[in-house]
Amino acid sequence: MRKRSGRMLASKWVKTAALLSNREVAMHIPATRVLSPGNLRGMLAAYGMVVIKPIRGAGGLGVIKVTKHGGRYSAKYMSQTRTFRSFSLLYRHLGRIRRRRAYLIQKGIHLATIGGRPIDYRVKFVKKAGGWRFRSMVGRLARPGLFVTNLCRGGSRMSAAQGIRRSLSPGQVDVKKQEMRHLTQVATSILETRFPGIGQLGYDYGIDQKGHIWILEVNTRPQ
Ligand SMILES: Nc1ncnc2c1ncn2[C@@H]1O[C@H](COP(=O)(O)OP(=O)(O)O)[C@@H](O)[C@H]1O
Numbered sequence: 144m145r146k147r148s149g150r151m152l153a154s155k156w157v158k159t160a161a162l163l164s165n166r167e168v169a170m171h172i173p174a175t176r177v178l179s180p181g182n183l184r185g186m187l188a189a190y191g192m193v194v195i196k197p198i199r200g201a202g203g204l205g206v207i208k209v210t211k212h213g214g215r216y217s218a219k220y221m222s223q224t225r226t227f228r229s230f231s232l233l234y235r236h237l238g239r240i241r242r243r244r245a246y247l248i249q250k251g252i253h254l255a256t257i258g259g260r261p262i263d264y265r266v267k268f269v270k271k272a273g274g275w276r277f278r279s280m281v282g283r284l285a286r287p288g289l290f291v292t293n294l295c296r297g298g299s300r301m302s303a304a305q306g307i308r309r310s311l312s313p314g315q316v317d318v319k320k321q322e323m324r325h326l327t328q329v330a331t332s333i334l335e336t337r338f339p340g341i342g343q344l345g346y347d348y349g350i351d352q353k354g355h356i357w358i359l360e361v362n363t364r365p366q
């Protein structure tokens with residue numbers, strides 16, 4: 144049973160679906176679909192920029208940013224950007240990176256940046272005898288040239304306060320930290336009801352250039 148729920152929770156799709164059941168939390172989840180040519184075309188038409196990622200993935204591996212501008216498509220993977228003049232050429236290229244893994248598509252969030260580098264936040268929430276406790280909240284700044292902030296891909300760690308101050312404004316620090324803590328509590332109660340037995344969660348929060356908070360993913364076995 145333990146094993147089964149552990150495997151189920153590796154799925155970003157299953158966790159996203161659970162969180163979408165709550166109205167308040169759903170406002171902070173980027174639109175998400177399973178990757179298919181039709182869904183990708185539709186989401187690119189709607190958002191211009193999307194991120195596609197393995198349903199069972201970690202460490203920023205296999206995460207690709209796809210953009211459409213005019214009739215051209217581009218795909219950024221690691222530090223390489225390739226441009227294509229047709230959707231089918233784009234899709235063939237994505238297939239080479241995906242290697243048959245199941246993927247999802249997410250609306251691309253224009254994350255707030257510092258010196259042009261996107262930043263997001265990891266909030267660790269851990270269950271102790273007395274209930275859930277916050278263990279840490281840190282900012283992660285993408286390595287120059289990358290859009291993923293993962294520390295194992297060269298992202299650098301900084302305090303959440305410093306990250307918010309420098310990417311948004313000093314006046315937003317307390318408000319945004321409090322909003323992330325509140326969302327963490329609400330989302331955790333939903334996840335715990337659906338998946339009893341979870342004890343450690345790592346939330347990846349993006350804050351866009353307008354200050355809106357987005358849940359990019361929830362890790363059930365955070366590093
Ligand atoms: N929807 C998105 N919009 C913009 N950037 C994103 C989006 N989703 C993920 N990213 C970037 O990619 C990184 C890795 O994605 P994530 O969903 O956390 O997968 P992983 O399990 O590989 O860490 C994030 O930390 C963030 O920097």
Ligand SMILES: [Mg+2]
Nearest residue numbers: 202203347360
């Ligand atoms: Mg992550």
